[in-house]
Amino acid sequence: MPKITFDKDTRAKLVGGxxxxxxxxxxxxxxxxxxxxxxxxxxxxxxxxxxxxxxxDASALYREKLEAISEAVCDIEQPVKPL
Numbered sequence: 459m460p461k462i463t464f465d466k467d468t469r470a471k472l473v474g475g476x477x478x479x480x481x482x483x484x485x486x487x488x489x490x491x492x493x494x495x496x497x498x499x500x501x502x503x504x505x506x507x508x509x510x511x512x513x514x515d516a517s518a519l520y521r522e523k524l525e526a527i528s529e530a531v532c533d534i535e536q537p538v539k540p541l
Contacts, residue, residue: 461502462501462502462505462506462509469494469497472497473493473494473497476488476493476496476497476500477489477493480493
């Protein structure tokens with residue numbers, strides 16, 4: 459699996475959101491590099507679980523839609539008369 463990375467703006471939003479959450483919910487003042495290191499830790503350790511679950515969910519949806527398409531194709535199949 460490739461390393462989970464974010465563009466600069468997204469990373470800044472995630473770090474800010476993480477800092478805000480820690481302050482409001484746990485009364486912890488984690489900002490700057492500390493918040494970035496925490497985001498990296500969460501991304502590296504927890505990110506793969508979310509990524510893999512997303513892949514499983516997408517795969518299940520793909521199988522479901524493929525089955526529906528297969529059924530729709532069978533529904534329009536024309537009857538044949540023996541030659």
